[in-house]
Amino acid sequence: MSLLEREMPGVRMTPENIRGKRLSLATNLGVAVVALAVAAIVVFGLDIGGWVLVAVLGLLLYLAGLLYVAGRVEGKRAARDRMWKTLIYSACILAVLPLTSVVWTLISKGAERLDATFFTTSMNNIGARDAGGGAYHAIIGTLEQVGIATLLAVPLGVMGAVYLVEYGRGRFALTVRFFVDVMTGIPSIVAGLFILSFWVLIVSPVFNDGRPQYSGFAAALALAVLMLPTIVRSTEEMLRLVPGPLREGAYALGVPQWKTIIKIVLPTALPGIVTGIMLAIARAAGETAPVLLVAGGASAINFNPFSGNQMSLSLFVFQQAGDASKYAPARAWTAALTLVALVLILTIAAKLLARRNQLTR
Template sequence: MSHAVADKRSAPAVPQRALAQRRLPKWAPAGMAAGAIALAVGIGIGAGLDSKLQWGLIAVLLFVLGTYTIATAVEGRRQAKDRVATSVVWASFILAALPLYSLIQTTVSKGVKILDGAFLSHSMNGVLTIGEGGGVYHAIIGTLEQVGIATAIAAPIGMLTAVYLVEYGKGRLALAVTFFVDVMTGIPSIVAGLFILSTWNLLLGFGPSGFAGAMALAILMMPVVVRSTEEMLKLVPNELREASLALGVPKWRTIVKVVIPTAIGGITTGVMLAVARIAGESAPIALLVFGNNLINNDPFNGPQASLPFYIFQQYQNGNDASYDRAWAAALVLIAFVMILNLMARGIARWKAPKTGR
């Protein structure tokens, strides 16, 4: 035993430098990316490729291959695989962001031509199809009313359904509800519009209105609210429920005072995402609301305009003035969705549970 201890003590210490592994400098990924872009541009020009998208794909491929080759030579194959995985993730993110950037850039550049106060405060009353002027005020009113009514219908029902599935749901009924929620998630918007058309309009005899369109939008919105709320409620730790129940608090009060306030941030975000999902739907509006060039503040009586259907109508006219109005309305719709998301973030931070220091 003493000999072994003596051998360990007498063993020469391994130099710290020998254990250190060679690594690429911090600027290496940026340098390889710049080199890949330059080489891709050269290949694209030499090969006569006119599309910049093709140049970008070549640059991504060269960047991944270059990263693996250089990292293998310097850091070893294991570290090279890790760098390649990181590079693929970043490349996928950039490829996913490029269409979004292109969409926003195109919409902004073409939509700002006529987007001003007059466009936002006037309707299409008395405006010729091929003439300039007119606005989107009536469509904004219709969209706000239809989306608001749909949210008032779908959000409470969806949230209560999610509470049932998470807190109470057991057995065949819960399985059936889950199954039908999954089925409703994949329902095309035109099918929801046809369902309301066959029941509300044809069977019950009501005419076109914003409320009819709102009911179709509520059908599309409800499963999104159920799924998002359900996932947020599942993230609430069971310890919070058990602590409340241990104090003698009834289960319904535990849900209202503990579970929902803890998940309210995620629930609000899910509702706003569902609102953004239905804000751009035009098929149910075309079937049930019909569109209107005049201002109609009553969503329960008569045809009503909406931003998605207004964009479709203007683009269908096929002239430059209508194209400009369509792009401007599309920019307004994008701004509307962005405002909803900002509101969701603000409400989520405001309602988030406060932790003590």
């Protein structure tokens, strides 16, 4: 005989006695329906808003009604738990709704120009009354600019983070960390102005007979400036999460510090480092102001990132969205969808590569 049966002889031990009463699904749905109905009557009866206000007021009334009904059935403690759980689920749904709306809008409006012409032609010799034209030149520009920026920013960012975590001590490390934090918040147009004043106006004339030279490489430099602090900060945080005993075990076996970092610390933190790098790449791919300032944009295809104006997908979207042609909005939406799809493909590929490296270790 259990302790509860000894203290309460008249009570029979059943699952219902142990778990207590539970609020039924029908009652839960009934509370939700009544809350929405009352909210609709109040909002539309007083003419103070639309369906968004009905949903917000209905949620508040539902939480209050759920707390009352669940408190009568399950008890106050279980009722509070149910209310907070519902609030968390509601917040999650509200956070996902904007993302779902953006994805649906991109797909629905961007599907109009998903054809071979869009991906194989440029805007060269395309007038306002021409329905054709594509973003091939912008896709090439984005891949080259973001690729060069990644090659420049990733090694510098990872090595800077390794220094801050493994070697950095004293005032110099604090100074480096401070400037990295400052660079994280600088506007993208400031990075474009820096590269414009330094590279385009000072350095490029040396290689171009004294004339300033716009180029995709200049845009890549500006994007690398924007990517660098994100990579440093994310990599630093991932390296700090690597357990100390892994380093200590390697040192106890006589492994040098540089080899411990390369063979143990970096592979352990690789998934997080890849995530930070992909966040930086996504930000760089969507920047418009730096590309406009130092690459200029072009309607024709330019495969050479070191000479001549060059387009990018973000700049293409910006220009087409402001074009007076009735065919321009469709191009802008399809280019935006292409940019999102490109970043998604790169992210998935990087995640799979990082996972494969983890499995082969």
